[in-house]
Amino acid sequence: MEPVIFLQNAYIYQRDQLVLSAVNFTIHKGEFVYLIGRTGSGKSSVLQTLYADLWLEKGSGVVAGYELHALKRSQIPYLRRNIGIVFQDFQLLGDRNIEKNLIFYLKAMGWKDKEEMNVRINEVLTLVNLPHILAKMPHQLSGGEQQRVGIARALLNQPQILLADEPTGNLDAEMSVEILKLFMDINEKSKTAVLMATHDFELIERYPRRTLYCDKGLVQDLSESL
Structure with a gap:
C-alpha cells in the first residue's frame, strides 16, 4: 500500500534553527x-513541514504523492488540495457566515460549480453533526462548534489525510x-488518515492509537518500542 506520508532521514528547521x-x-x-510531545518539542514544525509551510531542508519526504x-x-497549492489542515484556533473568517466561510475555501481549492459546492458543504456539516448552522456567524458558535466547522x-476537498495541530487545545476536557x-x-x-498533534496525554491514555513522540530533537515511534 502506498503511504500517504513518508519521511526518511528528514531534518526539520524553523528558520536557521534545527528542531528535529x-x-x-x-x-x-x-x-x-x-x-505527541511537550510544548516546543517540534510537533507543529513537523506538521508545517508536511504541508510545506516549512521547507524540508535535508532528507526526503513524500506527502499525498x-x-x-x-x-x-x-x-x-496542489499539495494542500490533497490534505486537510485543522488548527487549534479554528481560523474561521469572522466577517462572514459559515456558508460563506466554506464557499470561500472551496473556491480557493479550485471548485467552481455552485450546486456541487452546496452539496459538498451540506455533506461535511452533516458529517460533523452541524447541519443547520449555514447562516450563523462564527462568534455565534461555541468553541466546540467552531472546531467542528474547522x-x-x-x-x-476529500483529502487523503487530516493534519490536526492541537485541535483540542482551546477546548475543555469534555469537548476535547x-x-x-x-x-x-x-x-x-x-478511511481518511489522521495525524493529530497533541500534548493531552490523558486523551491518549483513554483512546490509545499508534503514537509518534517528539522529544530532545528526535521523533520516536512508541509502538516500535513496546
Whole structure:
C-alpha cells in the first residue's frame, strides 16, 4: 500500500534553527496516528513541514504523492488540495457566515460549480453533526462548534489525510473528548488518515492509537518500542 506520508532521514528547521533530526516515519491510508510531545518539542514544525509551510531542508519526504524535498512553490497549492489542515484556533473568517466561510475555501481549492459546492458543504456539516448552522456567524458558535466547522472545512476537498495541530487545545476536557471521537469516527468511516498533534496525554491514555513522540530533537515511534 502506498503511504500517504513518508519521511526518511528528514531534518526539520524553523528558520536557521534545527528542531528535529533524522526523522523517519510512514503513515498509510486509513491510519490514525498521534504526534505527541511537550510544548516546543517540534510537533507543529513537523506538521508545517508536511504541508510545506516549512521547507524540508535535508532528507526526503513524500506527502499525498508530492515530494517535499523537490517541491516547487507553484506546487504547494496542489499539495494542500490533497490534505486537510485543522488548527487549534479554528481560523474561521469572522466577517462572514459559515456558508460563506466554506464557499470561500472551496473556491480557493479550485471548485467552481455552485450546486456541487452546496452539496459538498451540506455533506461535511452533516458529517460533523452541524447541519443547520449555514447562516450563523462564527462568534455565534461555541468553541466546540467552531472546531467542528474547522474539521468540516478540512474535509471539503476529500483529502487523503487530516493534519490536526492541537485541535483540542482551546477546548475543555469534555469537548476535547467529543472532538477526538469525531476524528476517530471520520477516520473509521471515510478511511481518511489522521495525524493529530497533541500534548493531552490523558486523551491518549483513554483512546490509545499508534503514537509518534517528539522529544530532545528526535521523533520516536512508541509502538516500535513496546
